[in-house]
Every structure is written in C-alpha cells, then in structure tokens.
Amino acid sequence: MIYFLPNERREKWVARLAGEFNLFLPVQIEGKIHWQKYDKGNFAIDQLALSEIRAAEPIKAFLYRPREVVATFPKPIDPAQEMSALLFGVKGCDLRGLDVHRKMFLEGEFRDPFYTRRLENTILVAADCPMPRESCFCNLVGLNPFVNRGVDLSITTFDDGWVIEAVSDRGEKLANSAKDLFVPAGEHHRARREEQRQKALGILEAQNSKKWNPELSRAIAEKTSDRSFWKKAGEDCVECFGCLMTCPTCFCFLLYDQAKAKTGADVNQFERTKVWDACYMAMYARVGGGANPRPEFVQRFINRFHCKFMHFMNQHGFYACSGCGRCFTACMGKIDIRNILGQL
C-alpha cells in the first residue's frame, strides 16, 4: 500500500515511532549527516536530513557492532535481547551492506547469533536520495538512489509531505497503526515519485558517465600482475584505514581474549571480544610462525579490490561495494576507487 503524510503530521508520527522503538535518524550537524538517537526534548522535524544522502556512519554499526563481547569462559553468555531499533532514513546504498553481511554472517555454515537477533529486531525505514552528491556512484554497482525492497517502509520526500510505501508485512502493520495520520495515496503520487526518482538517476548517470568494464572481475584478475598500475593507484594512501572503517560492506573482524585476572582463581576466566578489522593492516594475515602472505602494501591494496569486486562478485553475484563514496570521502589521499576501476 502507498500513503501520503502531509508535512504538518510528520513530527507526530516520528514522535509516535520513538515511543515504540529505539529510534535513530539522520540529522545534519556542522554540514555533515550523522545518525542520532531521537531525543524528545531536543528534536525538531526540520533537523531531520531525510532528503540528504547517506549519513557519514554506515548503518552496519547498529547491527554488527564495532566492538562486542561475543563469548565468556568458562560460563557462556547468551546473545542479548535488546529493545527493537528503528532506523529511519536508510538509503539504497546502505542495503548493499546488509546484503553482504547476510551472505557472510547468516547464509554460510555458521550463523552469527548476535547479528541474527539484531537484524530480526531492527525495523528499516528507507528514504530516497532525491539529490545525489558528487561522491555517489550507486548506479555503477547496480543500485538505485531509492529503495523498493529489503526494508519495511520506503519514504519519498516532497515539499508538501512524504509518500510512504509499505514494503513488508511489518511495514504494513506500522502504516496501519498510523492510519489516523496517513492518507491513502493515489496514482498521481506514484507519478510524482517516479519523476523524482528518474531525476535522481539522471544526476548519477551524468556524474558517473564513465562506465566500468562489464567484465570487471576478469579485468581485475588480468591486471593483478601489473604492480606499477596498483602502486600508482594507491600511492597516496597513508594507511589510516579510514576507507575500510567507514565502508558499509567490509566484514572483517578480529577476535581477542582478555583474562579476567592475571593470577589466582579467576585466571582461567576470560572475555572474547570481536572488533572490526581492516585488511590493509600489515599484520592482518600474518600467521603464528611469523610468515606474512601480504607484507607489501600494494599486495594489501590489490587484495581489497579482489575481495570486493572479484571474489565477492564471482561467488555471490554482486559487488561488495555500495557506491556510497564513504571510502574516498574519508580518504586523506582522496583515492577515488571509481577512477581506478574505470581504468580497467
């Protein structure tokens, strides 16, 4: 079903959602978009940056925590049941991250119970990107600046209100509970939405007019041995790992254990923590005996392209890249992967 929510009723609906869920929404702070928890006393609807592009932080942090205790020994912990979260204003590119993490954490032989529970308990409300920015290239990775799958509700913003479509059963229930605020939308709303979406696509097409090789994964494989190409492409990297830490699709993690006590009766008790890791780190792939398969940075640089654009595509049928542009927005050397891939 598709609905319309007039401007003057938006604040009421948002406040109502905040009463039911841990509500997180994108707000503009010093010119940048950040996720923020809804704070009743300090929130005005015009702070909501729903029509903007994705936030600086990827939504993966809500589901796949940057740091989390995943086991204790010898007495085990149970993956915690948390209050349901509602992410209000996720973008088309954000969903690619979820797709990658579903493949990695849920669809293999072993399911991550922490990720499973959080995903089950997270309501996703999407919002279109009517005005893609220069850093956006979702069109090059097979995505759109709008969402019509994989979420619960999808919002398109207009000057006079929001067009809202229920995409899932859960979304339909949410819409039903706001029947007093929503009005049924008709064909002209769909037409307006379509027109706005096509306009956004046009912006992306124009700014990313140089298409990638349709057989990109093969092109990367063939280019792998050309070290001078990759050295030049990565020469401005200062190995800060900002690209990987802000990447919504990166899934690597490190497990480390900390003893509860150095001596005494508790010496055998420990906590196992899982933290985000980055394959650019020099010691990332080193084995216990000291050997390192990728001691040179250029090898690690290539590995990133292999992982995201070759192996993931060959194994799962899509790139482990969302086209969000966070990697080169965060990059001190402004290494734009669009350009590197465009040369292949």
Add this chain to the structure above:
Amino acid sequence: MNNPYQPIPAKILEVIEETPNIRTFVLKPEEDIPFLAGQFVELTIPGFGEAPFTPSSSQFEREKLEMTIMRVGRATGALFTNKAGDVLGIRGPYGKPYPLDKFVGRDIYIVGGGVGLAPLRALFLALVHEIKKYGRIYLRYGARTPNDVVYKKQLKEWEKIKGVDIDLSVDSADGPWERKVGVVTCLMDEIPCDVKRSVAVVCGPPIMMKFVTRRLLEAGFPGESIYLSMETNMSCGLGQCGHCRLGPYFTCKDGPVLTWEQIKDIEEPFL
C-alpha cells in the same frame, strides 16, 4: 541460539614431549568434537587467545583428542606452560575433511615435513582403520634432525602394518640415524605408485610444500590428486572474519586442505 564463538572446556589429560619444541596435548573436551581427518579446531589458551590446530588422533577415537603442536609464537608459548589437569577451551570442528571417498581403491602417497606429520597422522590412522578399502599407503617423512622426528615409537609400529610403506629422512644427522639424510624430496626420487591413479597428500613447512608439489607434478600426479594443507591465519574458523583469505578461498571454510588444481593460479600460494 548456538554461539559459534563460544569455546567449550577441554581438560588436558596428558602432555607428551615429542621433541624439544613439539608436544602432543591429549585433551578431553566436555562435549564431543566430531572431527574428521583434515578438519581443524580453534584451541583457546585461557586469557591468551586462540589458534587453529588440526587434531592428530584418529577420528574413530572419540573419548579424547590429541593435538601435536610446535612452539612458534605467543599462543603456543603460553600453551606450553600448561600441564596435565589444566583446562583449555576448544571449538570446532571446522573446514573440509580429506575426501576419503575419493581415495577408495587408490594408492595414497603421503609426504610430511616436521610437525606437518600431525594432521597427516589423523589421516593415516583413518586410512589404517579401514585399510582394505584403499590401495597401498606410502608415507614419506622428513625432519630437520633425528631429534626433531615426531611420533618415533608410532612410526616403528606403523612400519609393521601390512600395506604400509614408510621411508624417513633428516636434513642433517647429528647423532645416530640409520635412514636417509637429505631434505624430504630425497625420498621421492622414485615414486613407487601409479601416479595417474594415486592421490598425494602433503603437509609441512611452506618451502617443503612448494618443492614437494613441484616434484609430484614432475612425477605426473594430476593437480586435482595433490592435496595440500595450506597455512593461513584461520582466526574465526567460521568463514567470516576474512583473515585466512587465499585467492578466492577462505582456508578455514574451503580448506584447510586444498588441491593443487584449486590453488595453482594463486600468486605464491606457499608463504
């Protein structure tokens, strides 16, 4: 919901000193670890962390689990301070076992180097358990010096088994040694099986794996019949953390044993 990061306690029943820096830890996990030869487990040294090891005992022996481990780094250094009665953590099994169904009716040519004989022992014991199903079993094993030879007693017992052919070498003999002297490939000048119909299984230090693989290919073994234990940083064991990537594979999930056919296009697969 099952938590794959959670280790279960495993009591050390016995610690056997194989060589000055290699020990066999005999463990009794609180729950069954139903491993098959070639699979590995993540062993936790409480408070120090985890590392992957392949059991070296028989998959048909379910009461206890043996792991033969060389002291090389921080985790194994901490492990070596443990003794009988101490409690470790264990989770697994992970990875793919040797495809024993593909080995049926064929000669099996096993080449081990140093502590690399540990996972091969699990394979060897599984083969011997049902020895009639297979052709002849060849074991070629090399160590640095006579002191570095693991399973000295067992090797003598194994040589008596009908259908088993064992040959040994050391790189240099600093004491009494009646077998060959030279790197393990010196045992491979003549390969006494029909290479086109046999399988080769290799585990050892990377440099040894590289030269043994080269020799096996020269001798005519097809790439898909050469099974290699690949050493990468198998950190989570679940195919998720990314550390053990080897070309398109996650060694912990797709390996740790991969065939030469699978890895031949990877740039420098041996570290």
